[in-house]
Structures are given as C-alpha cells and as structure tokens.
Amino acid sequence: MxxxxxxxxxxxxxxxxxxxxxxxLKTAPISAWFGMIVILIYVIAAVFAPWIAPYxxxxxxxxxxxxxxxxxxxxxxxxxxxxxxxxxxxxxxxIGIALITTLMSFFVGGTLGVLAALKRGWFDQGVSxxxxxxxxxxxxxxxxxxxxxxxxSIVNLxxxxxxxxxxxxxxxxxxxxxxxxxxxxxxxxxxxxxGMSWIVFKEIVPNILPPLVTEFGLRFCFVFLTxxxxxxxxxxxxxxxxxxxxxxxxxxSLINFPVHTFPYIPAPFYPAGAIALLTVxxxxxxxxxxxxxxxxxxxx
Amino acid sequence: xxxxxxxxxQRLGLGLITLFAVSIIIFSSLQMLPGGxxxxxxxxxxxxxxxxxxxxxLGLDRPAAIRYVEWISNAVRGDFGNSYSGxxxxxxxxxxxxxxxxxxxxxxxxxxxxxVAVPLSLLLGVLAALYRNSWYDRxxxxxxxxxxxxxxxxxxxxxxxxxxxKLRWFSPLSxxxxxxxxxxxVYRAALPAATMTLVIxxxxxxxxxxxxxxxxxSPYIEMAQLKGLTRWQVIMRHALPNAxxxxxxxxxxNLAYLVVGVVVVEVVYVxxxxxxxxxxxxxxxxxxxxxxxxxxxxxxYITLNLLADIVAITTNPRLLHPK
Numbered sequence: 261m262x263x264x265x266x267x268x269x270x271x272x273x274x275x276x277x278x279x280x281x282x283x284x285l286k287t288a289p290i291s292a293w294f295g296m297i298v299i300l301i302y303v304i305a306a307v308f309a310p311w312i313a314p315y316x317x318x319x320x321x322x323x324x325x326x327x328x329x330x331x332x333x334x335x336x337x338x339x340x341x342x343x344x345x346x347x348x349x350x351x352x353x354x355i356g357i358a359l360i361t362t363l364m365s366f367f368v369g370g371t372l373g374v375l376a377a378l379k380r381g382w383f384d385q386g387v388s389x390x391x392x393x394x395x396x397x398x399x400x401x402x403x404x405x406x407x408x409x410x411x412x413s414i415v416n417l418x419x420x421x422x423x424x425x426x427x428x429x430x431x432x433x434x435x436x437x438x439x440x441x442x443x444x445x446x447x448x449x450x451x452x453x454x455g456m457s458w459i460v461f462k463e464i465v466p467n468i469l470p471p472l473v474t475e476f477g478l479r480f481c482f483v484f485l486t487x488x489x490x491x492x493x494x495x496x497x498x499x500x501x502x503x504x505x506x507x508x509x510x511x512x513s514l515i516n517f518p519v520h521t522f523p524y525i526p527a528p529f530y531p532a533g534a535i536a537l538l539t540v541x542x543x544x545x546x547x548x549x550x551x552x553x554x555x556x557x558x559x560x
Numbered sequence: 561x562x563x564x565x566x567x568x569x570q571r572l573g574l575g576l577i578t579l580f581a582v583s584i585i586i587f588s589s590l591q592m593l594p595g596g597x598x599x600x601x602x603x604x605x606x607x608x609x610x611x612x613x614x615x616x617x618l619g620l621d622r623p624a625a626i627r628y629v630e631w632i633s634n635a636v637r638g639d640f641g642n643s644y645s646g647x648x649x650x651x652x653x654x655x656x657x658x659x660x661x662x663x664x665x666x667x668x669x670x671x672x673x674x675x676v677a678v679p680l681s682l683l684l685g686v687l688a689a690l691y692r693n694s695w696y697d698r699x700x701x702x703x704x705x706x707x708x709x710x711x712x713x714x715x716x717x718x719x720x721x722x723x724x725x726k727l728r729w730f731s732p733l734s735x736x737x738x739x740x741x742x743x744x745x746v747y748r749a750a751l752p753a754a755t756m757t758l759v760i761x762x763x764x765x766x767x768x769x770x771x772x773x774x775x776x777x778s779p780y781i782e783m784a785q786l787k788g789l790t791r792w793q794v795i796m797r798h799a800l801p802n803a804x805x806x807x808x809x810x811x812x813x814n815l816a817y818l819v820v821g822v823v824v825v826e827v828v829y830v831x832x833x834x835x836x837x838x839x840x841x842x843x844x845x846x847x848x849x850x851x852x853x854x855x856x857x858x859x860x861y862i863t864l865n866l867l868a869d870i871v872a873i874t875t876n877p878r879l880l881h882p883k
Contacts, residue, residue, distance in 0.1 A: 291702070393581035396865075398820040401838075401857045408842040408850045409589050485711055489824050492713050493839045508713060512828075515720050515732065529721075532714035539709035547705070 288548060295544035302538055306351040313345040318500040334530055338510055347530055349502040355538070357418060357497065358484040364422035365483070366476060369429025374460055374468075376430070377437035387430070394427040399486055407495050417487065417496055425483055432475055436468040443467070477546035481539045488535050504531035567873050575866040582858045583635075586851055587628050631851075640852035655852050659834060661738055663856065666826070666833035669749050670818050673756035678811055681761040685768025692773060700765065707762035712821055716755045716828040723751060734829040752829045756821050764814045771806035775799055805872035812868030816861045 275283070288296075305312060315321060320340050329335070334343040376384040394402075399421075406420045440446065441464065449463050490496035491505025499506060511527040634641065640655035688697045707715070724732040734748045775781070776799065784798045823835035830836070838853035840846075 389581075393578060393585060396578045396582050396862050397585070397854070397858045398816070398861055400820045400823060401854055401861075404823075404838060404842050405586065405589055405850055405854045408845050408847065411845075481709065488711050489713070492711075492824065493827055493842075495839065495842050505711075508717075512717070515717050515725065526721075528717060529714075532711060532717060536706075536710040536714050539711075540706050543705055543709045 284552075287552075291544040292548035295541035295548075298537060298541035299545065302351055302355060302541075305348050306355050309348050309352040313342075313348045315342045315345040317345065317349045317502050319345070335527065337507070337527055338513075343527060343530060346502040346507060347504075347534060350504045350507060350531060350534070353497065353501055354484070354487065354491075354504045354535075357414060357503075358480060358487055361418045361421045361425065361483050361487070362476065362480045364418070365425035365429050365479065366472070368422065369426035370433045370472065372426070373430045373433030373435075374437045374464055376434050377441050378456075378460070378464070384434075388434070391427045391430050394424065395431070399424050399482075400489060403486065403490060404493075404495065407490070412495050412498055414497060414501070417490065421483055421486060425479060429475070429479065433468065433472060436471050437464055440464045440467045474546055474549050477542050477549070481542050481546075485535070485539060504535050507531035564874055568870055571866060571869045571873065575862060579859060579862055582862065583632055583855060584628070586854050586858065587631060588624070590847055590851070635852070635855060641848045643846055643849050655848050658849070659837065659852060659856075662832055662834045662837050665736060665831065666822055666835060668745065669752055669756070669826070669831065669833060670815075670822055672746065672749055672753040673760065673818060674815060676753070677757040677760045677764065677814075680757075681764035681814075682768055682807065682811075684761070685765040686772055688765065688769045689772035689776065692769075697769075704762035704766050707758060708766070712755065712759055712824045713828050715758055716752070716825055719751055719755055719758075720828070732829075734831040736832060749831065752825045752831050755825050755828075756818060759821055760814045760818055763817060764810055767810040767813070768807065771810060772799075772803065775803055775806065778802075801875070804875035808871035808875070809868045812864045812871075816864045819857055819860050819864075 318341060321336060321342055322340050323336065334347070337343050337346065372387055376387050402424055403417075403420050407416065410416045410420070446459060446463050449459050454462075487496055488505035488508075491503050492509045494506070494509055497503035497506050499510070508528045508531050514527055631641070638656055640659070643653040643655050643658060684700060688700050691697055720732045724730045730751050731748065734752055736745050736748050740748065781794060781798055784794045789797070822833060823839065825831070826833040826835040827839055834853055834856065838850060838857075841849035841853065
C-alpha cells in the first residue's frame with residue numbers, strides 16, 4: 261500500500277494567485293515563452309539603461325562606423341557613438357514613448373467609449389460621428405499632417421498619436437461596453453442608487469477588461485511601429501535622443517550607398533531588428549492570451 | 561426601388577459625407593496652430609507688418625469659411641493652389657504640377673504590388689483555410705505573423721541588402737523620371753513593389769484565411785456536406801457565392817493599407833512618389849502640399865473602402881434575391 265491512500269488528502273479551498281500563475285504559465289506554448297522572455301529583457305534594458313550601458317547616450321568616442329570590437333560591442337554609428345549604448349537607451353526612449361502614448365489613448369478612448377455606451381443619446385451620436393470621420397484617414401497620414409502643423413517634438417508626437425489611437429480604442433471599448441451595460445448587475449447597481457463612477461469602475465470596467473487588455477498589446481505594437489516609422493521618416497523623435505526608428509534613418513546610407521563606407525558594418529539592422537523582435541514577441545504573447553481567453557478566435 | 565440599388569445609393573451618400581467631413585478636418589488643421597501660421601514660419605522676430613503681409617499674400621486674412629469653399633472647389637477641379645516654398649521669392653510653383661507626375665509614379669508602384677499580391681495571397685489564404693492546422697498552415701501562419709510585426713523599412717532594407725548589395729541584381733535606389741521607358745520603370749520599381757507585396761500578402765492572407773474559415777463553419781455548408789456533395793461542389797456552389805463579400809472587403813482593406821505603406825517604402829528607395837513628397841513637405845512645413853497629399857491619400861482610402869462595401873452588397877445572395 262502506498263502512502264497516498266493512508267494519509268487523508270488535503271483539500272485546499274483556493275489556489276493562491278502565485279499557484280494560479282504557475283499553472284497557467286505551464287500551459288504556455290514555446291512561442292509565448294519566447295515572447296515573454298524577450299519582453300522581460302527589453303523591460304530590464306529600458307529600466308536600468310544608465311547602469312547597463314557602457315557609455316553615455318550621446319557620448320562621442322572616436323571614429324564613425326568602427327567595426328565591432330571589445331571596446332564597442334556593436335561598433336560605432338555615423339558620429340562615432342557606441343551603437344550598443346544607443347540601442348539600450350533607445351529601448352528606454354522608444355518603448356517609453358509608445359507606452360505613454362498607448363496608456364493615454366486607452367485612458368481617453370476607454371473613458372469616452374464606456375460613457376458613450378452608458379449614456380447613449382446625443383453624446384454617443386456626437387462622439388461616434390466625429391470618430392467615424394477620424395477613422396476615415398490613415399493614422400500615418402494624419403500624424404504626418406498634424407506634425408507639419410504643430411511642429412516636430414516628442415510631446416506633440418505623443419499627443420497626436422494618443423488622440424488618433426484613442427479613436428480606435430473608443431470604437432472597441434464602446435462595442436464591448438454596450439454588451440455590458442444591458443446586464444442585470446448594472447441594472448441592479450442603478451436601482452441600488454449607485455453613482456456613475458461606481459457603475460463605471462466597479463461594475464462595467466472589470467467585466468470588459470479582458471478584451472481591452474489584449475487590445476492594449478496590439479495597440480501598443482501599432483503605436484510602437486507608427487512611432488518607429490515617423491522617426492524613420494525624420495519627423496518623429498529628433499536627434500540626439502537615441503531612438504530606434506531614427507537610428508535606422510541615421511545609418512541608412514550604409515545600405516543605400518555601400519561603396520562609400522568601408523569597412524561595412526550592419527549598423528541600421530540592429531535597431532530595425534530590435535523593433536521587429538519586440539513587436540513579434542508582443543504578438544506571440546497576445547496570440548496566446550487570445551487563444552486562452554476566447555474560443556471565438558479559434559480559427560485565426 | 562430595388563433593395564440593392566437603395567443600399568448602394570445609401571453607401572455612396574455616406575461616403576460623400578465622410579469625404580466632406582475629412583476635407584473639413586484637413587482644412588481646419590491649419591487653423592489650430594497657436595499664434596497663427598505666419599508667426600510660426602517667419603519666426604519670433606517678425607514684425608506685425610511682415611505677418612500681415614505674409615497672411616495677405618497667402619490669402620490667410622480672409623474668413624475661414626470662404627477659404628474652405630475656394631480650396632475645396634479648386635481641389636475638386638485638380639487645382640491645389642501654390643506651394644509655400646516659393647512664396648518669398650518670385651517663382652510660384654503650382655502644387656498640382658508638382659504632384660501630378662509623382663501621383664502617377666505612386667499609382668504605378670501600388671498597382672505593381674497589387675497585381676502580384678492579390679492573387680497570391682488569395683490562393684495562399686484559401687489553401688491555408690482548406691488545410692487548416694496542417695504543417696503548411698502552421699508555417700504560413702508564423703511566417704506571416706512575423707512579417708506583420710516587422711516594420712516596413714526593416715523588410716525593405718533586408719531586400720536591398722540581399723538583392724542590391726550582395727547579389728547586385730537591382731539598384732539600391734529606385735530613381736525614375738517621366739522619360740523612363742515602361743519596362744525600365746518596372747525593373748527599377750521591382751524592389752519597392754516586392755517590399756510592399758511581402759507586407760500586404762501577410763495581412764491579406766491571414767484575413768482571407770480567417771474569413772474563409774468563418775464561412776466554412778456556417779450551417780449551410782454543413783448541410784451541403786451532409787447531403788453528400790463533393791468537396792469541390794460544396795466550395796464552388798455554396799461557399800464561393802458567399803465568399804465574394806468577405807474577399808472584396810479583405811482586398812480593399814489591404815489596398816487601402818498599401819496607401820499608407822507606400823510612404824515608408826518610397827522614402828527607403830528614394831522613389832519619386834507622392835509619399836516621399838508628403839514627408840519632404842512635412843519637414844519644410846509646406847502646408848498646401850501637405851494638405852493636398854493628405855486629401856489625396858484620404859480620398860483614396862475612403863474610395864477603396866466604399867468600393868469594398870458596394871461589392872459586398874451587390875454580391876450578397878440574400879440581397880440579390882429579395883423575398
């Protein structure tokens with residue numbers, strides 16, 4: 261006879277949060293693990309940039325376009341700055357700007373969406389029609405136009421993209437909130453005489469959070485890629501701030517005019533690859549979460 | 561009135577209203593500038609007289625409503641006014657004259673990408689849907705997911721590195737002019753077109769796959785299978801007539817995506833198209849050019865989406881045979 265039959269089985273009322281997390285993570289496929297590890301590395305690089313980076317953000321060390329060596333891990337860029345250092349600072353700037361923008365767009369778009377679903381009537385109509393008009397213009401084109409009007413700066417970039425992205429978030433949060441506001445628990449909260457903020461934050465928001473969280477991952481990727489594209493086009497983040505999009509633009513002559521630069525180093529590929537790796541990683545994680553949380557997306 | 565015709569007319573009307581709203585947004589973006597456009601361009605040292613002079617020369621001192629009506633009625637006729645970049649000198653460049661050849665180039669590039677990408681991605685997408693969860697489906701899925709998540713300029717530079725720098729099949733810069741012969745133009749635009757094809761094939765293929773899978777899960781497909789039709793009959797007689805609408809939506813959505821993708825790709829390859837022109841105009845804050853480009857991009861985007869709507873309506877079997 262084995263031990264297990266003799267000792268009475270211990271029954272726990274509830275798993276702790278940590279145990280649940282471990283259980284869920286055990287089921288994660290390799291792609292999701294890969295994504296999570298990559299994101300973790302990026303976050304560490306972004307948060308501890310000044311301690312990890314061997315040199316200063318805009319410190320000029322020596323000649324331009326030096327190949328990689330012990331002193332310069334990935335070589336130097338067009339002004340003789342250490343590429344590895346700028347990549348690490350770039351993580352902080354590029355991810356930071358994209359994160360702030362996405363948070364702002366979710367705050368504005370999410371609030372408006374839930375309010376529109378709750379109030380309906382002229383408020384819903386008014387906001388929805390304005391948003392419809394904004395949705396008819398591609399984000400990149402609109403952002404380019406607005407940057408031409410208000411001028412190039414990081415604050416303008418964040419505000420413009422947050423505003424444009426908020427229109428997309430509004431659509432989704434209004435749609436999911438519309439399903440939630442007709443639920444009985446919202447009705448009973450209203451009958452109890454709860455205030456507006458209670459209904460929004462205690463009743464509706466917790467119930468529409470899962471789709472919004474996955475959407476946050478996708479919107480972050482989109483915003484991140486748009487910022488990279490704008491910086492690459494020279495109208496986003498301005499030098500000397502280290503930013504992956506503008507780093508590609510600064511070093512692109514290495515590819516377009518390869519004859520003039522010798523020895524060849526793949527300088528533009530490092531920041532471009534850094535962008536691609538992060539978005540792929542976030543997409544893998546979002547894909548897994550979508551599969552877990554909804555049977556709807558089964559086919560995709 | 562036939563219900564199809566009525567719905568189509570409704571959509572057309574809606575499209576016109578959207579276009580009108582968008583033109584107002586684009587026009588009024590210029591008014592939002594704190595302190596006025598002239599102050600911003602001429603700098604802090606500008607005297608009130610210079611500002612007034614500048615405004616008068618550009619006609620900015622007249623009421624906004626009148627200027628909007630003038631701007632939009634001229635724009636409809638293809639006249640976008642004069643570029644600001646020549647305002648201080650004596651030469652005035654007409655925006656339309658600058659845009660026209662570049663618009664042709666961009667159209668050329670986008671059509672090249674579309675001609676290759678549309679049939680290819682439909683084929684790949686339908687195959688992935690029919691043989692879903694096979695190894696083919698899985699490989700295609702992860703490859704396209706990676707492509708979608710990658711910035712366009714990264715794909716562009718990879719192609720340049722492989723095909724222009726290493727293999728030397730193409731030039732890394734796609735310079736064309738009005739006098740470039742057709743075949744030469746195709747050859748020079750090959751790399752940018754290939755870049756855009758790669759990007760939109762990924763999008764289009766995934767969307768086609770999703771919509772076909774969605775379709776195959778419908779009850780009438782199951783019914784057709786249960787009554788013993790062959791796989792081919794099920795697809796041709798029952799699935800395809802209902803598939804036109806989602807496929808049209810997918811194509812139009814991605815062609816509209818092409819409109820945006822073209823900006824980055826043109827800058828990478830220094831291809832003289834309207835996207836690159838807009839980026840240059842944004843850097844020099846040449847507002848008439850920026851507004852003209854934005855209006856053209858937005859109008860194309862709206863028209864393509866409208867077209868998809870109309871195709872979806874006119875091919876819908878339920879609307880075509882009203883009870």
